[in-house]
Amino acid sequence: MNLNDTDFELFGVPATFAQERPALDARWKDLQREAHPDRFAAQGPAAQRLAMQWSVRINEAYQRLKDPVRRAAYLCELHGAPVDAERNTAMPPAFLMQQMEWREALDEAESPEAVTRLREEVDAGRASALSSLGALIDGQGDHPAAAQQVRALMFIERFAQDVEDRADRLGQ
């Protein structure tokens, strides 16, 4: 066991897109029980430093594993198809059209009900993109195509955040 093991090795779970969330949660807590700095509060600065490194590493892995989009991006990277979202911004026209429609709907959403409707639509879009991601990674092993799908999901997530911000402003 060392700090450079993959997230999957650290958590002792198969390196697949499909994961059981309760199992990840339970393992995260078990690992933190062993490694959290509070466990070493009485053991001097060297132990504290090490515990901090491990605890940080465990939290990093957990954040990546529990978030399906980040988990998929990580699997793509491990299989030599990095998502590279900054440089690779080409998206299919149909997807861009849908994004534009959503943006317009958000600009016009002035009531809590309109925001809720839009949120439901975005959630459905995300769910279907995630299920196709599962098929691409675990089923076909097509990591370059999966990387493309991850980029699409990153757009969707950013938009979902904007929807939440609007909900905030409407005091929902």
Next chain:
Amino acid sequence: MALLQISEPGQAPDPHQRRVAIGIDLGTTHSLVAAVRNGVAECLPDAQGRVILPSAVRYLAGDRRQIGHDALAARAEDPTNTITSVKRLMGRGAADIAHREAMPYRLSDAGGMLKVLTVAGEKSPVEVSAEILATLRYRAEDTFDDDALHGAVITVPAYFDEGQRQATKDAAQLAGLNVLRLISEPTAAAIAYGLDNASEGVYAVYDLGGGTFDISILRLAQGVFEVIATGGDSALGGDDYDHVLAGLALERLGRQARTDNDRAALLVAARAAKEALSDATSATFAARLANEDVRVDLSRDDFEAATKALTERTIVAVRKALRDARLTTEDLQGTVLVGGATRMPQVRAAVAAFFGRAPLTDLNPDEVVALGAAIQADQLAGNGGADDLLLLDVIPLSLGIETMGGLVERIVPRNQTIPTAMAQDFTTYQDGQTALALHVVQGERDLVADCRSLARFTLRGIPPMAAGAARVRVTFTVDADGLLSVAAREQGSGVEASVAVKPSYGLSDDQIATMLQDSFATAQQDMRSRALVEARVDAERMLIATRGALDADGDLLEAGERGAVERLLEALDVARADSTDAAAIEAATKALADGTEAFAAQRMNRGIARALAGRKLESL
């Protein structure tokens, strides 16, 4: 015949090995200290049997001061030298303070943190808080008849930012306390509740104190307290209800407050009327203004109507925290009320209406935070058993870096579990640029101007390159206290710079050292004997920990390695027993710490492997 005593395996047989650690609730209106005694957490009383220490400090001429009840009693007669609600000034600048005009004392804001002008000179909120903490420390030392406390857990509002946390830690240091951990108030309350009721599931802790409001959503499972989301307002509390009530009374009376004495008298009367209105539907507001007794009857309905907006602000924050947690009120097992201000019926009603169930109030809302802190302190001191608790807390506000155009690039999002380290790459803006100015900020807004500035530092020595060619990795590390350090490294050349974030409103180490020297009754002799006691306690701690480690995992060491550790142990044991030189004992402690670092790493690996193996066996 006396029976011989045999201790349970793994438990400390000698009561002297049990380390005394305390929990302190440093509150806006009052503060408490608690400790675990005979397995039960309890608040420690003063000589008169009172557990609550009003958070009030009165400065008198001739370097004298009154703290607590005596200071509070003098509030109306000596308002400019009697400081209350100092927590609202912690880590704050002039622009942050609401109701400044209604405060009865004079503030100076010559840059950095606000200070209060008193008869004894300028006092920073950190110094005032240190007086309160020191008073509680003495109380604990008297209680345990022990000259060296192992350390303290101090609570802060969950919504405290970096500057406010750092200021609190500075105050504790100034009061001579070894801070084991800063934990958030709602989390502390959850510990006290959770352990009492053996609860499992998701809970909301609604904590409305004297000057701060926190909402935390926590998941409790098998002794793990996981904070899922937190929110609040670090400038909203019972004090604000007092201000509104005082304003309402003035309006009814057709009067104005003209002097500091008037302002102090108004706030005292408002607090009394507010408390009376929690039990009765009307109350008499009585104060002495401009040497004249005035009174007016106020109804609870009037009070509730006037403060509706304040209560509503808390509910907006609750809604936002739930959304951050991606939960609805149906997902919750219960709601816990903490803080004296939750005694107000309108607050209870608003919380019950929002969550659709009556909140839990069976623990004393004044004491519950200190009790939880004491339980955590006892754990951190190593007194806990195997079924001990673990806190997984979050940072309340996002952390980021200023980028071109005064925009914020978020690096650590709010509600991230700590400790954490997160990094992002940045690049240069101009050809040949050899330095990068980094501005660290905290807050949720997109513009730097709307966020709190925490620190600035510069990365120099970047080799000249075309604009955009350099790769500067900026890493934010937040420790388990929620305190931040930032490092920047240019990946190609390896040049580095870093800063432990001491927010602009915090105190520099030099300032703290100076204050420690000038400070309350800490004569040189005291300092020296205290240093020796602390060095011995540290040495003792290290000896016990290392011997425990050898017993548990000694098989990881080769015979030669074990011999080396044994020699270091022996040397420290001798130094601790024989030396009166704190530095010599510290050196021997450090030698043992350094000499066992590799061993500690091996033990950690074994622990992780064991955690994994445990899961695998279980899932077979």
